[in-house]
Amino acid sequence: MVTSKEVQMQDLIRQAEALCQRSGMAFTAPRRRVLEILAASETPMKAYDLISKAGEGGQATKPPTVYRALDFLCQLGLVHRIEQDATFVACNHAGHAQPVALFVCNSCLKATEVAYDEVSHILEKAAAAKGFNLQRLVVEGRGQCQECAMAA
Amino acid sequence: MVTSKEVQMQDLIRQAEALCQRSGMAFTAPRRRVLEILAASETPMKAYDLISKAGEGGQATKPPTVYRALDFLCQLGLVHRIEQDATFVACNHAGHAQPVALFVCNSCLKATEVAYDEVSHILEKAAAAKGFNLQRLVVEGRGQCQECAMAA
């Protein structure tokens, strides 16, 4: 059986290859490995879980290798870092350049991604009203997802 | 000369005392000390800078002491944690319970606080549209503040 997770992963990998080729960067083994692990995970992962997972299949994998891959993937928008708890999650809408909000369920820990054009405009205006020129925005939430609400 | 920073600090301390009394909690020495240091700082501070600063006036101050004080002050809304870079800043509008966005200048590192009722409603709706019940929200930005824009 081919799960939807697996399909999503194939998509992400292809997206990544395409993005790299377009921008002249290499989609190397460690970058692929990190993206695969994240894409296969149900929930956002901590860096050190990623590191040990990446090291399972033979060769040892050390922190800098994984952090470098994460930086790279974040810049491409294929992975998001959740600042609240220093975790990393593969992006659902791979390749979007737009900002997204990430809502993490307190029960199952899964992340829900939501685009927020409208919100960013408002915040830009609010910032501008105080003379602040907004360049980067982080929007994150915690709460309860639909599945967990049903289950409760 | 009495600076506005000092006035702000006096205000904050009084707010803190009042809040604690109302809720039956103690505004103890380490809590006061941490709040004073943060209120006196121009910019958000890292926890370990706080720790060494707190330890300057005689007695050694260890991480748990400061982290406990920070947790306490954050819960009261007197201090905010900036998730992006793990720093802490005294709250401008002491005692507000409402959510605020924190915009940090990339040049001078000062934080600007902005209330955002409107935004939180929108995000709650956006979350609700995906069945997500939003309980806590983090909104943070980076960019350039007014002063630094003028100077450039």
Place this chain on the structure above:
DNA sequence: TCCTAGTATGTTATTACATAACACCCTATA
């Protein structure tokens, strides 16, 4: 008065998160 529950701090040790610095390897191109 003495006990005990609740709140808070002090201290040691450890766990978790992240990066600096340097050696080495590819590969495109001048």
Place this chain on the structure above:
DNA sequence: TATAGGGTGTTATGTAATAACATACTAGGA
């Protein structure tokens, strides 16, 4: 064929946060 740029491997270290346990103060009940 030299060399510059991009990338990885490795060691070591820096930085952020908490677990676990001992101790102290205070308020209220027996």
